[in-house]
Structure formats: C-alpha cells, structure tokens
Amino acid sequence: MMKKLALKLPKFTPWLGWVVFLCLVIGAGVVAGLIVFWKGLSVTNLTDLVPWGLWIAIDLTSIAISAGAFSLCAGVYLIGLKRYQPVARTATFIGLIGYSMALLTLLMDIGRPDRFWHAIVYWNKHSLLWEVTMCVTLYLTVLVFETMPIFAKMEWLKKRFPKLAKIMNGTHHYAPYLAVVGLGLSMLHQSSLGAMYGVLKARPLWYRPDISVLFIYSAVAAGMSVTIFVSMLSARLSKKIKVDDTLLERVAYFIGWMLVGYLYFRFWDALSMTYTYEPGRTEGLRLLTSGPLSFNFWVGEMLLGIVIPMILLLNNRTRSLPVWRMLALALVVGGVVAYRWDTNLSGFLVVLSYLPGQPVITYTKYVPSLIEFLAGFGVVAYGFLAVSLGVRYLKVVDHTEEIEEEHAHELELTKTIPV
C-alpha cells in the first residue's frame, strides 16, 4: 500500500521544480493582491508625490515585451516575410500573456478596480490614458483572435469540442486583417504609453516629444528579444521542440541593428536635455546620470541593456553561439525594464514648486513596499508560468508545423511567384 502511494507521487523533474517554484511565487502574489484589495493602496509605498511606482513599471514592461506580436505579425503578413510566420506565432502568444499581465497589474494599481470599465463607457478623447485603455482592450481582443488557432491545437479541445476547435482554427484566415488592425492599435498605444508621460507639462523632464518614440522603439526591440529568447530556450530544454535557428538568428541580427538605432535615439534624447538649465528637467536628468538612479541608467540601461547586447548580436561569431545570443537577448529585455523604471521615477522624484519666484526643487523618495514586490513578482511569475505551459502543451514554439496542413498551399504559391 505504502509503496503504491509513493509511486503515485510525480517524479521530481526540473520542469516540475520550475512549475512548483512559480506557483509558490504566484501564491505569495495572490495573497499580496488580496491584501491590496482588502486594505487598499495604503499598503503600498506610493504617495501623492509618487503616485505610480513598481506596478506601473511592470505594466509598461509587460506591454513592451508584447510588442513582438504586432511587429512580427506586420512583418509576416504585411511586408511578406512569410517564413517568419512560426516566430510570429510565438510572439502572438507571448503578446496575449503580456497584455493579460498588464491588465492584472493595472487592476491592482487603480483605486477602484470595480470601475475598470468606466474608461470604455465614459470617453475622454483628450486623455492618453483613455486612448491606451481603449487600444489595449481592443488589441487584447485582436490577440485573442490571433491566438485562437494556437488554442485550437489543444488535443483536449479537439476531442471534446471538435466543431469549436475547427472554428477557432479558422480564424487564421483573417490573420492579415488582424495584423493590420493590430499594427494600428499597437503603434497608437505603444507610443502613447510614452506620450502619457510626454504630455505632462507640469513635469519638465517628461515634457518632450521623443519619449513616445523611444517607448515604441524599445518595445519592438524587447518584444522581439523575448520571442527569440523563449524560442531558443524551449528548443534547448526540450528535444521535442524544433526550431529553425536561421530564422531566429536573422531576427537577432535585426535586433542588433535596432539597438544601434535605440542607442542613437537615447543618446540624443539625453544629450539634448543637458543644454541650458531648465528647472526640474536638469535635476531629473541629474538623478539619472549621477543621482540615485545612475546605477540603473548607466549599468542597467546603457551598458547591459544596449551596448553589450548590441556588440554580441552584431558580432557574427557571438551571435552564432546560442548562449551568447540568448544572453544578449535577455540583457535587452533587462535594459528595457530599467528604462521604464527610470523614466517613471526620474519624473516623479523631482518635485517642482509652484510658488512664485525662482522655482524650488525638492526631492521625494519611493521604494516599493514588500506587498508591492510580492504582488508584482506574482504577476511576473504568472507570465512565466503561462508561457512555460504554452510552450509545453500548446506547442507555441514549433517551426515544423507550418509546412504541413494549410500553409503548404500558401508556400507553394509564394514559390511560384517570380521575384
């Protein structure tokens, strides 16, 4: 009897360990989230001077890493890079998870989660936050349609509801149209997330147009990086998962060149602000370059986030080595996280007085509370778990499939078209 029981326990595998670890983090996050709903936002270290903190950074990042979905879909369906279709498939799934992470975090972050639907009913077209909310909601719908064929592949669904699975699989016919809509919506809100900060005249450090350009640009780089990283990692960990490494390598090379552009934009963006003294802006920039945020800025954003991955990805030798390539991709994501965190905080930490005469600059501080960390990590762990499960059970990363089934015909067609 005892023996039988013992045998029933699942054997310990790295996979199981990983899932258990994530579930523990999610559990802690759920507890923290419940405390937030129960006690209100007073359990956070947010103040009226720093009303947005860690959760907004997670929010911005999870939307940024989802940008691979729209950019790769646009590449596949609009520019006609058909062979990248399986990569776009991975990106779409990650996008769905990323946006659901963002919504989870937002729900915790707003004071009245029960009124989250107000933005959809009461329109203020002047508000960038309204625009972002609408776009995110619509784009999440687009993503649900785009990922339907992935869910349709589920064995359980195929057996239990074969008709539904067929209908869900059928949505792939609309993929090009969804890609156009997705491109439009994403271009709007990915840059609007930056513009949300950029339109605030009361905060001189933010009040500039290029913050939105930087946001969408870095989001595309990070989104593609996450997609390639997940694909490579899955293929390494499981022998069942087949990837076309030439595809991934090409995208990684493209990311390398994107980083050159990112470095250029970020450099000019920061440099142009160093000219002349502008109250609030200069102090904010100083926080980044020599103040408390300088570690994040120089090491996190610049060195680890841009320069090192740029070199690793543009150098043919390091790029062809999977370990180095993956390290570079992970660093890109880290850099974008640091960028979002720095952008949010550098604007809030400097408090500009409104009193007459010479503006007085004071500083405030913000360190997330334990509850904020736990809830935030919980959301991140949920994202990890969802992607892991997707890779394992939904074959999100699979570069063999497209040659079979429906796309075979499509491929033939493209081949016959004379170039």
Added chain:
Amino acid sequence: MTRLERFILSLIFALLVAGLTLVVANAQTPDPQTPVAPTTQQGTTESRCGNCHSDFQNTWFTGAHGRANSDPVFSESWAEQGKPGACLVCHVTGYDPATATWQQDGVSCEACHGPAPEDHPNEPMPVYRTADLCGRCHSDTRFGWEEWKVSAHYQRDMTCTVCHDPHSASLKTIEGDYGQTMDASGLCLNCHKDYSMEFPYSIHSQKGIKCVDCHLRHLGDSSSDEIHTMPDHSFTANLSTCTSCHADQMHAPADTTVIPIESTVTPLVVEESGSGTKTETPSPVSPAGYAGLAGLIGLAGGMVLSPWLERWYRRANNSKETKNDRE
C-alpha cells in the same frame, strides 16, 4: 551538462538571491499611521435641531451655553440672591418677565439663531457672527465691552468667533505645534507667529508664563463670582500687570541679565498636504541595483555550483533509467 543548462541553473540562483535582497531591503515597511479617533460626547436631547445638527447639539449641551441655568455654580449663586428674574434674561431662552416663564433652558439654538422658519432645511437660518450678537449678553458689566473695543482685534473687524466656539462656549482648538503644547496661548501664537520665534527664549516663557497670563487679565475683583470676572479683552499689558508679580522688585536695581535671543532666520517652510515627504537632496531610490549586483553574484555562484548539481541530477537520472530498464 551543457553550458546552457549550467547558465539557466545559475539564472535561477541569481533570481533567488536578487529576490531575497529585495525582500530583506523592504522588510522595514513604514508604520501605518494610527488614526486619531476622538470620542464624541453623547448628550441626549429631544430638540428638533439635534436631529440634523447632532454634532453641534452635543458640544453645546455640555458647554457653558447649554448649562447656563443648570450649572451648579449658577443655581447656587442665583438661589442665594433670591432667584432674581434679571439673571434669566441671559441664562435661559425666551424669558417672559410677566409670567416668569421661559421657553427653553439655557442659551439654546434659537437664542442666537432666532426662531426656525417653518420649512427650515430649505429656508436657511443664517447667523451673522458679529460681536454685537454676543454682546447682547456679554455686555459691558459682564464682559468688559469697552476694553474689547480698544483692542487691535476689534479694530480689525475680528469677531468673537475667531477665538471662541459659540456652540461649546469655549476657546477653539488648533491642531499642530501651537495647539497641543500651549493651551489657550496656542491660539495666540497661531496668528502671532513672529512671537513664537522669540517668546520661548524669554525668562517668562521658561518660568512657565503664557501669553494669556499677562495679556488676558481679569478686570473684576477676584472675590466676585468666578464666571463674571470679566477677562480684559483689550489684550494689553500695563503697569499693574507687571506689579502683580514684580511688586517687591519695582524699586530694586534693574536686572542686568541679558537674555540671549538666538538669531532665528525663518526657514523656508513648505508644508504640503497629502502623502509623500520632500527632502532637499535626492535619496536612494531602490535596492534594485543592489539586487542586480546580488543577482550577478548569484549567477556566478550558480555557475560554480552547477557541476555539483549536475552530478546529483545525473545520479537521480541514472537511478531512474535503471528503473526504467528494469520495467
């Protein structure tokens, strides 16, 4: 074990170490502010006003106005004097000398606000908080009206209600530094802020003398009824104020002790509402950088440790495989 597996293992190490650093760094959450919950005084009354204005009713009921004819000091003194009706003109509401009856005990709402209109909540009952309104009872013989009229307060159109709460018939209370430490004088310093910089350094202050001890003397002779002692609302100190304490020193040589007054530069105080504190210099933002460093250390540690893990893993695997073979 491939290099990648080794890397991933160390990545997990890095995550753990970085997370731990963050947790430790954030273990000290600030104490939640304990809300101040003052207890409201419960007074039962059947007055119609109290239905809506219960807060006012409660403070009025326990104050001097509410107890104007029920206070033991009054009742005793009144009885001693043979219960003259003249006292009741002010001590009750709606006193009718012809029948010696009155409408309501004490100085009730209508004594100041006037009779309530029929449709009152719609029709307001504005009360003009003029000194004349209070002066109907707090007149010269009972209050020192003439002194009040020469005071700077009166000259500047300040009314009684600036310092007095008419409902509780007591001084108003001020929150913050002045209010809690200085009793009635806190009310003085709340407006006369410049003195708050100098007065605490004086000998007077150090001996425990407050503003009101000199500036709000009582005019009446101390043997008369305590309530009618007529505080001097001219707020001026004169010779008799000084002699009340320094009578035996008046002809003695002047005290040569120099009271040091430290130079006090008014700092730029920016008091702000809401949550969030401000400092002159930026303060460290987050332990994220340290967590990052800790993560790097964890990464290195993981890289080093992974061979051991690999060995352990392989042993587990081997046993599994042998088991599988057997099956």
Added chain:
Amino acid sequence: MTENNFNRRDFLKITAVGVTALTGLRMIDRAEASSGEVGAHQWAMVIDQSKCIGCGYCTLACRAHNDVPQDISWNQVIQVEDIDGKDVFIPRPCMHCAKAPCVDVCPVKASYYRPDGIVMMDYDRCIGCRYCEAACPYNARAFNWKAFTEPNPVVPEWGQPEVERRGRGVVEKCSFCYQRIDRGLELGLTPGVDEGATPACVVICPVGARFFGDLKDPESNVSKLLRERVSYQLRIDLGTSPRVYYLPSEPQGA
C-alpha cells in the same frame, strides 16, 4: 476569403477606413470642445497676501465643511520666504484652471469643467488611476489611500460637513464649495457677499484676506480688486489660466 489575396489594395482600404474614422473622431471632438459653453458666472478667488497671517483657519473650516480627512488638505497654507522680516503665506486651494491639465488627462472625465468655471470631481466616476495627480502642477489633488471612517476631529468646532465623504480609492480636491454656491444661488443669495453662498475658507478668514466672486460681474469684489490692485497667478507660464489670484504682499514702507 481565400488565402494570400491580401494585397496592397486591401491594406490601403483598411488604412483609409482607419484614417477616416480617426478624422471623424477628431471632428466630433472639435464640435464638443467648442460647445463647452461658458455660464452666466465665472467664479474666482482673490487672496490678499498682505493680509494673510497664516493662521490656517481656512484649512480647518474647509476640512470641516467638506469632511476632508486629517492627512489631506484641500486648502494648504504654505509659508514662503519673508519679505522685510514679515512672514508671507500662500494659501493654495485648487486653482480651478480654465485649461486644467487634470481635466485633459482624466481617462473617464471624472474631472470636468462646470459652466461656471469650477473644475469638478465626479467621485462616482473616478477610477483612482492618479494620472491627474501626475498632471497637476499645483499638487492640489490628493488620493484617498485609505478609508476615512473615524469621526472628523474638526467637526463641529469648525463647521458641519455639507458634502458626502469620499470613499477609499478616489482622488479628491477643493471644489470652491460648490454646494454652498449652488444652494446660495437657489435662495437668491450672492456668492462672495452672503456668507451662506460663499466658500467656507472665505467666510472663516479672520483677517479678511480672501475674496470670492464673479469675474463676469464688473462690480463684484474680485473684479474690483483685480482692476485696482496688482495681482498674479501661480505658474501661468504653463498656460493653465488659474482662477485663483494673489495680491502680493508689499514690502513695508512701500
């Protein structure tokens, strides 16, 4: 629909539809913006800094009449640098900007303009995103981080609440005591003249440093003061057009 017939023409079609829709949205928006009618009154506040002694009565009266919790001040009295040894104070209510950044950024129109110029909060609509706090240059907004359930300690000494208490999770701010203005006007009173129709901070001010009135009425006390005396507003460089004016404290002997 067959595969691979998605060509440039389709793309252009969809783009054209999108652009048309956006243009339409913009036009509706324009029409709406121009219909933001200006009411018969334009309320404004004038604060005489030469009179203000920083006693903080306005904050206390505001806290009682609007049932504001202890850790929030709709009206904050700030001490600024002294001029010729005399302390100078700036009481800061909401500026009720004619072009308010908070109204622009609110995603749900919980902040809006009333026709009489008051920037109002709809507490039943606010979702608590706190974007307005980031946008307001005057720090005039405060978030209810926790529920205010205990009795208000400044009631009744400094007045009785006239409005409903805000719940946890919404942003609140000064409303120019709209409830007093509206009720006063109904009863035929004149805001700024009759106490019952004037903001509580103006009524309580022991030194008469605050004035309230209608900018549209040339004979109102605020119109007269702004004509006769030098005044300034806070951070007009931001283009917010605040409706709170300050009469500066003149150096002694000037």
